[in-house]
Amino acid sequence: xxxxxxxxxxxxxxxxxxxxxxxxxxxxxxxxxxxxxxxxxxxxxxxxxxxxxxxxxxxxxxxxxxxxxxxxxxxxxxxxxxxxxxxxxxxxxxxxx
Numbered sequence: 001x002x003x004x005x006x007x008x009x010x011x012x013x014x015x016x017x018x019x020x021x022x023x024x025x026x027x028x029x030x031x032x033x034x035x036x037x038x039x040x041x042x043x044x045x046x047x048x049x050x051x052x053x054x055x056x057x058x059x060x061x062x063x064x065x066x067x068x069x070x071x072x073x074x075x076x077x078x079x080x081x082x083x084x085x086x087x088x089x090x091x092x093x094x095x096x097x
Contacts, residue, residue, distance in 0.1 A: 003062075003065065006065075006069070007032070007033065007036050007065075007069070010032055010036070010069045010072065010073060011029045011032050011033065013073065013076075014028045014029065014031075014032050014072060014073060014076035015028065015029055017076045017077055017079075018076050018079055021079060021080075021081040021082060022081055022082035023079060023081070023082050028072070028075065028076045028079070031072050031075055031076075032069065032072035032073075032076075035068035035069070035071050035072045036065050036068040036069050036072065037065075037068070038068060039064040039065055039067050039068030039071070040061045040062075040064050040065035040068065041061070041064070042064050043060040043061045043062070043063055043064020043065065043067070044057050044058070044060060044061035044064065045057075046060050046064070047059060047060025047061065048060075
C-alpha cells in the first residue's frame, strides 16, 4: 500500500518539475511508472536468484523500485526546458508565406 503512495508522490513531483520547464508531463509520468515496475520486477528476480528467499526477494524488489523511481526523477530533473521561441517563430512565419 505504501508503494502506491510513493509512486503517486514521485509522479506528482516529476510532473511538477517538467511543468516548470514548460514540458508536458504525460511522457515523464509514464517513464516513472514503467521504470518503477520494471526495476521492481528485476529486483525481485535478482533477490530470488541471489538469496533464494522470498523475504529477501521482496526487499530486493523494494530497492529496485526505489532505484527505478530515482532514475525517473533524474530524467525529469535533467530534462531540457522547452524552447517555445522556435514554435512562435514558425507560427508567425507560416502566415507570411
